Amino acid sequence: MEFSKLINMRESCRNYDSGKKVDTELLKKCVEMACLAPSACNSQPWRYVIINNEELCAKIAKGVQDNGFNSFASGAPAFIVVYGEDAKMAKKFDGLIADNNSFRxxxxxxxxxxxxxxxxxxxxxxxxxxxxxxxxxxxxxxQPLDRKVHCVIAVGYSLDEAPRKKKRKSFEELVTVFE
Ligand SMILES: Cc1cc2nc3c(=O)[nH]c(=O)nc-3n(C[C@H](O)[C@H](O)[C@H](O)COP(=O)(O)O)c2cc1C
Known part of the structure; x- marks a missing residue:
């Protein structure tokens, strides 16, 4: 898809077709693309867990619904959980960066x-x-109960007409240009 169209198509979905399963191979393909992202010193500190199993999805949904939030997650047919590993910086930065995970x-x-x-x-x-x-x-x-989860991503097929109009601050508020 043309990139500017893709950027507009991507929006947060809170209304999934719970009966429409996602092919695990398709989820793997998306994660494979994500693994091509740049990272500091190419340390690739991301770890992805694909969950495409009804029983486990129900448990993951419960994990994002404390205090009544994210009730829509119960309808998501799949999730991707993102963890962060300790980043390994290049040797040349030894002693120069206070925390190797600064860029994680x-x-x-x-x-x-x-x-x-x-x-x-x-x-x-x-x-x-x-x-x-x-x-x-x-x-x-x-996993160890104290392992930090970076975020959880619900994945599925939307029941909404996409895309909605984006709500964003004005360009002037967000961007300074020196010419
Ligand atoms: C780090 C992060 C955490 C978010 N957490 C939630 C969340 O817990 N529940 C939710 O419904 N949306 C969550 N969102 C989605 C944002 O509300 C959404 O991206 C924002 O309102 C812009 O809307 P759009 O994604 O449809 O363009 C999160 C987004 C980000 C980037």
């Missing part, structure tokens, strides 16, 4: 952007969810 959140965010765009390009809809209960998600996935 940037890296993970770029990867997630790639992932959601790849999903849109393949006819899928997504919703990035930052609201989550890490221990519930980790318990479902057999």
């Amino acid at each position: 959140d940037n890296d993970l965010g770029i990867g997630i952007a790639y992932l959601t765009l790849a999903a849109s390009d393949n006819g899928l809809s997504t919703c990035i969810m930052g609201w989550r209960n890490d221990s519930k998600i980790n318990e479902a996935l057999g």
Whole structure:
């Protein structure tokens, strides 16, 4: 899809066709695209877990619904959970960077952007969810309960007419230009 069209197509979906399953190979293809994202020192600190299993999806949905939030997640037929590994910086930065993970959140965010765009390009809809209960998600996935979950992405086929008009601050508020 033309890139500017793709950017507009990608939107947060909160209304999934729960009866329409997603092909695991398609999910893998999207994650493969996300793995091509740039990262500091090419450290690729992202780790993706694809969940395309009804029983596990129900548990992941519960992990993003504390306090009554994200009720739509119960309708999502698949999820991708994103973890961050310790980033490994190039030797030349030894002693120069206080924290090797300084760039990790940037890296993970770029990867997630790639992932959601790849999903849109393949006819899928997504919703990035930052609201989550890490221990519930980790318990479902057999991970140490205190492992930090970076975010959970709901994936499926939307029942909405896409795309909605984007709500964004004005260009002037967001951008400064020196010419
Ligand atoms: C880091 C992050 C966390 C988010 N968490 C949630 C969430 O928990 N629940 C939700 O419904 N949307 C969540 N969103 C989606 C945003 O609300 C959405 O991206 C924003 O309103 C812009 O709308 P659009 O994605 O449709 O363009 C999150 C987005 C990001 C990037």
